[in-house]
Amino acid sequence: MTAVAVTVFVVAYILxxxxxxxxxxxxxxxxxxxxxxxxxxxxxxxYSHDTGIDWDVVFLLLGMMIIVGVLRRTGVFEYVAIWAAKRAGGSPLRIMILLVVITAIASAFLDNVTTVLLIAPVTLLVCDRMGISPVPFLIAEVLASNIGGTATLIGDPPNIIIGSRGGLAFNDFLVHLAPIIAVELVALVLVVPRLFRGAFAVDPDRVAELIGLDEREAIRAPRLLVKSGAVLALVLGGFVTHSTVHIEPSVVALLGAGLLVLISGLRPKDYMPSVEWETLLFFAGLFIMVGALVKTGVISALARLVTEATGGNALVAVMLVLVVSALLSGVVDNIPYVATMSPLVAQLAADIGDPAHSQALWWALALGADLGGNMTAVGASANVVVLGIAQRAETPITFWQFTRKGAVVTAITIAIAAPYLWLRYFVLA
Incomplete structure (x- = not known):
């Protein structure tokens, strides 16, 4: 049975x-x-928590997708993008920086795939009005989304898996990852002018046209926006107080989605298209395959090998998880990678024993997988989504166009993350 589980998983992973x-x-x-x-x-x-489908992950994503589907109807994301462009005075560089910051912050609370789905079309509109290529803007935004999404439990799908497997709450991610992600975002903003040098020439007449846009006209349903904002605030409050009120984030998201659907007056066809059923079913299939590896003992055997390779040294294990996660997540999508690694990290954490060092393993996995997803065009789901949007808009982004920029950003962000993990969990713990 072990051979069958491994063979099926490897073949599926390669595909x-x-x-x-x-x-x-x-x-x-x-x-x-x-x-x-x-x-x-x-x-x-x-029915099994260890070998079955993680329903908390599935229903947390489902609830948030419905909430965002309702938010999409308000036009608030278009409003924010136009507002940012005007506040930047029509400067392409300042517009990019503002959109990068907005994307990173939004990705922390909406998830990075949802954020780029909403921001990318608006970016195409703004760049078209200015007469410049949207490619640098789209690449910068997806890099920012993967960085920003690392900061919270719901910001990046791998974090949801890590939170569920590691027993980590919404607040845990905020306390342990948000500070370093703020530093990573500053680093991205500083490197953007050099990374996209030569991409900011613009026609002054086009700038004047953009400045003339009225962002208030983008809000199509102000009353719905107020209702959505109130419900989203309640949901985020539920996430933050999860460990106190003992209500799982998945339940909070579903309750929020149900409440918003009830008070919005919208029909299912208005918001259900935003639910990515393919993603949810993909998660289900992936959990089943990983569960088979757990059941047959493959994961525990791998954990023992890694433990032996590190000689039981917690710091070596943390750095190994960080670097290997970054490299592998750059080659394959970070969702299946984290789904595979999380049981292994759980076993490693149990073997290490020390609470601070054990938790550092989970943060190394999150930082490595999420930031490593920026390395190539296929490293994260958000990357693939943006490439598809660009292709449909007839401004294609090639694999190497993205990878040349993403690899630089990944190297910088991992180089910042490594000393953070060492200082916080080994020197200052």
Whole structure:
């Protein structure tokens, strides 16, 4: 059974990484083979916390997707983008920096895929009005989204998996990751002018036209915006107080989505298209395949190998997890990578024992996987989404166009993260 579990997982992983078939087909196909061969069963898949589908992850994403689907109807994201462009005085560099900051902050609370889906079309509009290429702006925004999304539990899908597997609450991410991500964002802002040198020439007449836009006209439903803002504030409050009120983030998100749907008066067809069913089903298939590896003992065996490789040294283990996660997440999508690694890290954390050092392993995994997702065009889901948007807009971004910029940013951000982990959890702990 172990050989079957490993073979199915490796084949599915290769198919996902190379995009030979759609990732949903690979994940569900792999899960189906495992079920058909009896490697895992319904009890393992639907009811086991260790080997089954993580329903907290699935329903947290579902709730947030519905909330964002309602928010999309208000025009608030278009408002913010036009407002930023005007406040920047029409300077392409200042516009990019403002959009980068807005994207990073929004990604921390909405998740990075959702944020780029909303910001990228507006960026295309602004760049078209200014007569400049949107490619540098889109690349900068997706880099910012992956950095900003690292700061919170819901900002990047891998964090949801890490939070669930590691027993880490919304506040844990804020306390441990938000400070270093603020530093990483400053570093990105400082490197942007050099990274995209030559991309900021603009026609003054086009700038004047952009400045003439009225951002207030972008708000299509002001009353719905007020309702949505109130519900989103309640949801975020629920996330922050999760450890105190003992209500899981997934339940908070679903309650918020239900309340917003109830008071919005919208029909399902208005907000349900925002639900990415393919992503949710992909997660389900992936959890089943990883669960089979846990059940057959593959994950615990790998954990023992890593423990032996590090000689039981917690600092070496943390740095190894950080660097390996960054490199591998740059080659393959960081969602399946984290789903695979999280049981291994859990085993390593249990073996290490020391609470501070054990928790540092989880933060190393989050920083490595999330920041490493910037390395290549296929390193994170947000990257793939932006490349698709650019392709449809007939301003394609090539794999190497993205990777040349992303690899530089990844190297810088990982170089900043490593001393942070060492200082905070080993020197000052």
């Amino acid at each position: 996902i990484a190379t995009e030979k078939v759609h990732r949903l087909i690979a994940a569900l196909g792999g899960a189906g083979v495992l079920l058909a061969f009896g490697v895992t069963g319904s009890q393992d898949v639907f």
